[in-house]
Amino acid sequence: MNPLILDAPSENTPTPVIVALDFANENETLHFVRQLDPSLCQLKIGKELFTATGRHLVEKLIHQGFKVFLDLKYHDIPNTVAQACKVAADMGVWLVDMHVSGGRRMMEAAAEALAQHTHRPKLIGVTVLTSMSESDLAEIGLPENPQDLVLKWAKLAQNSGLDGVVCSAQESALLRQNLGDDFWLVTPGIRLDTAHNADDQRRIMTPKQALAAGSSYLVMGRPITQADNPVALLREINQQAASLVQAA
Numbered sequence: 386m387n388p389l390i391l392d393a394p395s396e397n398t399p400t401p402v403i404v405a406l407d408f409a410n411e412n413e414t415l416h417f418v419r420q421l422d423p424s425l426c427q428l429k430i431g432k433e434l435f436t437a438t439g440r441h442l443v444e445k446l447i448h449q450g451f452k453v454f455l456d457l458k459y460h461d462i463p464n465t466v467a468q469a470c471k472v473a474a475d476m477g478v479w480l481v482d483m484h485v486s487g488g489r490r491m492m493e494a495a496a497e498a499l500a501q502h503t504h505r506p507k508l509i510g511v512t513v514l515t516s517m518s519e520s521d522l523a524e525i526g527l528p529e530n531p532q533d534l535v536l537k538w539a540k541l542a543q544n545s546g547l548d549g550v551v552c553s554a555q556e557s558a559l560l561r562q563n564l565g566d567d568f569w570l571v572t573p574g575i576r577l578d579t580a581h582n583a584d585d586q587r588r589i590m591t592p593k594q595a596l597a598a599g600s601s602y603l604v605m606g607r608p609i610t611q612a613d614n615p616v617a618l619l620r621e622i623n624q625q626a627a628s629l630v631q632a633a
């Protein structure tokens with residue numbers, strides 16, 4: 386069964402897409418979001434938009450009924466990350482992320498801080514950024530194949546109490562096999578045509594390939610925000626996801 390269904394019991398219309406709202410200000414964001422509704426996708430607020438607008442816009446979009454992934458990729462000492470996660474939980478976000486390379490004690494502190502929280506967001510660990518290739522890893526002193534490192538870090542994240550990881554869809558099948566059906570695999574680096582327009586991404590896959598490989602959610606920014614018809618594209622991907630679930 387597609388893990389998306391297991392992961393999303395409260396969604397009437399399962400949709401695997403998390404749209405990355407990589408915009409510079411609130412007006413531009415709201416202009417784009419006006420055409421969407423929560424049955425089509427989830428939303429992600431990352432560093433650019435959060436730096437511009439702060440918690441105000443996060444709360445506004447949650448109030449509109451959207452599930453919001455607060456993507457600030459925390460990476461700090463355990464106490465600092467745990468306290469930041471609590472503030473994020475108070476805002477009502479659905480997903481929060483942190484770098485696995487912050488280590489076991491950091492992830493455990495975050496999981497522990499939220500254990501009793503009335504609104505506990507899912508906690509996910511960022512493994513190897515989808516913009517990084519094997520040579521990028523070697524340059525920062527990690528001479529490993531991305532797949533091996535992602536698997537090692539994903540196991541560490543699972544053992545440290547996190548609910549899932551951010552990885553490339555190229556690693557989804559391997560992680561699904563090793564970490565089970567309940568572990569969330571949130572995969573950016575999605576491109577409609579993997580032969581062109583990778584932009585700054587390096588480990589990429591199409592939506593259909595990613596879903597077939599076992600991704601729980603697809604994080605998509607530019608391919609959706611710069612599409613001629615974002616809503617039609619979201620409907621098409623949701624349809625592909627539904628067909629895969631039916632076929633399973």
Ligand SMILES: O=C(O)c1cc(=O)[nH]c(=O)n1[C@@H]1O[C@H](COP(=O)(O)O)[C@@H](O)[C@H]1O
Nearest residue numbers: 405431456514515551573574604605606607
């Ligand atoms: O945590 C993330 O969301 C993330 C992790 C990662 O490894 N790669 C990655 O691209 N992202 C985010 O996913 C989005 C991808 O955007 P596009 O490349 O425009 O689809 C951006 O908002 C990135 O910040």
